[in-house]
Amino acid sequence: MATMTSDGLSLTERRRAQTSNDIHLAAIALYEKQGVDATTVAEIASAAGVSSRTFFRYFENKEHAGIPGQFSLRNRVARFAPSDGSPSSVLRQIEGLFEEEILSGVERDEDSVRVARLFAAEPALLEEAAAQLQRVSKLLQVVLSEHCPSLQRSTSLMITDLAMTTWHTSWETLGQRYRAGEDITPIENYREHCALLREIVR
Template sequence: MTNAEIAEAAGISARTFFRYFDNKEHAGIPGQLDFQHRIEAFVPVDGPPSSVLQQIEAMLEAEIRESAERNQITIRTALMFASEPALLEEAAAQLQRTSKVLQAIVLEHCPSLKRSVTLIITDLAMTTWHTSWEALGQRYKAGETITPLDNYREHCAMLREIVQ
């Protein structure tokens, strides 16, 4: 299906489609725009790196809790990522772009952090987010039952073990 066909099916012009989505893969990832808006609205409080990372994780947990209310979409999205490597690659590319937005926000609101520390914190947070979603899809595909939030928290705990 082309971008124009997707736009037509949605009842919008192709120009409007590209105002909201970079490409059709972007349009196919449920919740991506909500996620981007949450990142853009995030206002961290300046503090030590561990505190800023915890604030980012809390913001990401809030995103998971809200998306979990749309449980079937969450499960389908995780399974889609597990089954479609191209979609997972597109999600990773989008996450990289979103990470740059998060970096700019943290740099603006947390002047006590060095730039390199900010980049490490935001990249670790986004990598943990991405890894948790990829693992969630694999776990669902294998028949495991775990909530997205518990899965994400497990991945945050893994991060803590690694960086200590």
């Protein structure tokens, strides 16, 4: 029987999570120092104290190592069970889910700030984030088709696109706001973008 830690993870899971975080922190430290383009996987692996082979057990590429939070979002979407209802009610449920994801990362606030700042300076990270969000978007479409049968496919697709665009845009602009010296939290910024969406579509 696997030994469990106080947070409910097995020792193996805890070690994997720690290694993943070590690689991520090494990556963003190097990106802050010399930029994404000038950084190699070998440098990230060395800074994290692992081999390049181990690096690729955790991340698809060096850009991915800078934004591992998408894994958490994807897992949260996979567990999502929205109630069937009107398009606006389903969209609000998704926004609530995304708020939960942001709030669950309170302990990672400093890390979130660093990544958001890098988003504003490193287009490669934004491109990687967009690619990962495409996978999350497809998963969300599957979830909606299973739990919200009253929605037409075109409606489901539009809800998904609106939700994912709001999420992505909020993180992109958060980095810009931090670099401009604004004092705002990720959840405040996300809620502002949700309110902006309401203004646009009403």
